[in-house]
Structures are given as structure tokens and as C-alpha cells.
Amino acid sequence: MKDFIRVKARELGFDDCRFTTAAPPASAEKLTQWLAQGNHGEMAYLQRNAHKRIDPQQVLTGAKSVLTLATSYSKAGADEASSSDSAPDSGVVARYARFADYHDIIGERLAGLTSFINSLGEDIRSLWYVDTGPLLERDLAQRAGLGFIGKHTNLISRTLGNWIFLSEIITTLELDSDAPEKNRCGSCSRCITACPTQAIRGPFELDARRCISYLTIELKGSIPEGLRPLIGNRIYGCDDCLEVCPWNRFAQQTRETRFQLPSQLATMTLRQLAILTEDEFTAKKAQILGL
Secondary structure, eight states, X not given: OHHHHHHHHHHHTOSEEEEEESSOXXXXXXXXXXXXXXXXXXXHHHHHTHHHHHOGGGTSTTOOEEEEEEEEOOOTTTTOOOTTTSOTTBOEEOGGGSSSOHHHHHHHHHHHHHHHHHTTSTTOOEEEESSOSSSOHHHHHHHHTSOEEOTTSSEEBTTTBTOEEEEEXXXXXXXXXXXXXXXXXXXXXXXXXXXXXXXXXXXTEEOGGGOXXXXXXXXOSOOOGGGXXXXXXXXXXXXXXXXXXXXXXXXXXXXXXXXXXXXXXXXXXXXXXXXOOHHHHHHHHHHHHTO
């Protein structure tokens, strides 16, 4: 049955599909400690639904299995400006946000795969999530063998590198688990050194309150003055810790054409971006995405 599901997942556009149980992740206690230390900053939703992240049964009663899926968004070096090689007067957007919304694209695939799973037996119930559900997705993905959590706290795939979107299907269908993946960072600490704001306090320790992705996306108020010079020209997210990872040499170019749209925003200066009205931004986005 797992083979049938994997074939279907591949047909729908997923690049990898692995299986694990719906048992609580082993890192539940670490999450509790991380939240108690305030490392989540203003992301109150993490605290609010922590009980679900700790126990998948709180997400779906009677759940037996979790499918963890990876979708590559790597462009294999093509047209991928980094913060270090871009013009200082241009704004750098994290790679994952340079094209159509991945929530919509992957959501379509998950809906199809979930329907397929529910058709495999009677009274099967399943829920799908793409970066939106109360699941410790990286921990479940490592337990399923999809990849391993690197020292930068992101998931690394041995076959896809760092440039992957994670998604999950939690289901009452009981499926055999795949072998877990072990950490393969070794002595490498490039991601820790590369972090501009020292948000990675040590191996596997992230203070989100200093992370540029948090500061430019999640934080609702003003960025602390002491961190502003370190952000440079990054205006939405940051890829520095991902870019330096040696495992990216195995990255495979995405098969999704909607993840290969040209980033026309790269031609706009920071000043031009700063004075965009909401209507102008909406029109520009529609133009870029061909809407």
C-alpha cells in the first residue's frame, strides 16, 4: 500500500514521500523548554497550539500514521541571487517567496493525495497541512527518514538538499513506518557562522527573535535598532544558513514550472519598493504571476 501511495505522490509532483507513526515526537520536551525561554518571540500561535504539536492525537483523534512529503523548489543555481552577490540598493527576497504561493500549489497536490488515501479503505479520515498545521513537521520528517534536522534547525534531505517545502498528511490509516534518518552534519558549522544576526546560538539552537526571517516576516512591530545594520538589504526572509550547507550539492531542480517564474522584483530598488502603495504592489504581483 505504501508503494501505491508513493507512486501517486510522485505523479502529483512530490519529490519524496515517507511514513511514520502518529505517536508524539521525541522532541516534545525540547519544544516546551524552547517556548518557556521565549525563543518564539511574538509567534503566539506556537504557544497556543503547543499541546497539539506535542500530541498528534490532539490534531486527529484515532490517527495512526503521518505521511511526510518533500517538494523541491531549487532552481539548481539558475537566476538565484543571494544576499552576498546582490546590489546593495536592491532588496533580497528569500528564494521560496520569489514565485507563486507554495501553499496553493502544494495544497492542490495534498488534496488529491488525501482523497486517494481515504479511498484505500472504509471510514479512513485524513487531514493535510502545508506549513500551516500544528505538527512538529521537521521532527516527524526526520523520524520518517525524509531528512535530518541540521544545526540551523531546518530539515536537510540527502537527495534534495535544503531547498524543500515540507507538508504532511495525518491519517487513521495504519501504515508501516520507514526507518528514521540520523543527523549527518558532522563537524560542519557553516550555517552557524553564516547567520548575520547570530540567531543560531549553537548547534540546533535557534533564537527566533534574532532570525531575519522572523524580523522581516513575523514581527509586527519595529525591528530592534541593534539588529537593523545586520539585516542589510534583506526585505523578506533570509537564506544565508541554507545557502552555505554542503548538502546542497545534491539539490535537484524543481519539476514545478510555477516555482521557476522570473523574479521581476529583483529589478526594483529598495527605494522603489519602499514607496509602493498597496494597489501598486497588488498590480505588480499580478503582473509577475501572470494573473
